[in-house]
Amino acid sequence: QQQVKQSPQSLIVQKGGISIINCAYENTAFDYFPWYQQFPGKGPALLIAIRPDVSEKKEGRFTISFNKSAKQFSLHIMDSQPGDSATYFCAASNQGGSEKLVFGKGTKLTVNP
Amino acid sequence: GAVVSQHPSRVICKSGTSVKIECRSLDFQATTMFWYRQFPKQSLMLMATSNEGSKATYEQGVEKDKFLINHASLTLSTLTVTSAHPEDSSFYICSASNHRDNTNYRPLHFGNGTRLTVT
16 A cells, blocks of 8 residues: 555656646645655755645745645645756655655656756 | 765675665764665665664564664664675665754655665
8 A cells, every 4th residue: 555646757847847746645644744855876855844734835946735635745846957857755754653754656857958 | 964874875795695784873863763775766665663772663574684773872773684685786775863853843864875786
């Protein structure tokens, strides 16, 4: 059973465009939803995270939108740049519990110049 | 801050030998560290939760006798792949959070991974 479903699997965007990656979860005990960026051969780097008590969080060009009733959250990358080309993972955990992160399958983003 | 260091970054070993991977939290203390495994172009799969001063907790399907975890201090956890075989070749990544972080949530920070190749 996949607890966090991520889509699309791959995404190609032109420079300056908006990249949107979606995730859905099933476990209502999840209370922490981070997004990670991973470059080839490197570990994931925390990009931005949100708690379910807010519907949106913005940090620079990156925004998380969160819909608690639908159990969905998404990452928006505004003004996408070639340097944003990487694999993005959504994740979820129950911080009040074990803190174990459950990851989505990842989205490979390619931003064309 | 919140740097997690992994060593080595790459290791090649012969089948049947053991390999130790170190995970250190450089500027914070971590009572809990997590070990993940990632196959090419796939997601991260949690292998085990490493608890300082106690036994690790392994995920279903992970052989604890094959993947030995030791968390002897608040800044160091080690993963030893025993009697490695080619199918153990993978990218192993550790993560940790700062247990002194009293914010609403404690972000997990990841090391840069260890690429293990078993020949």
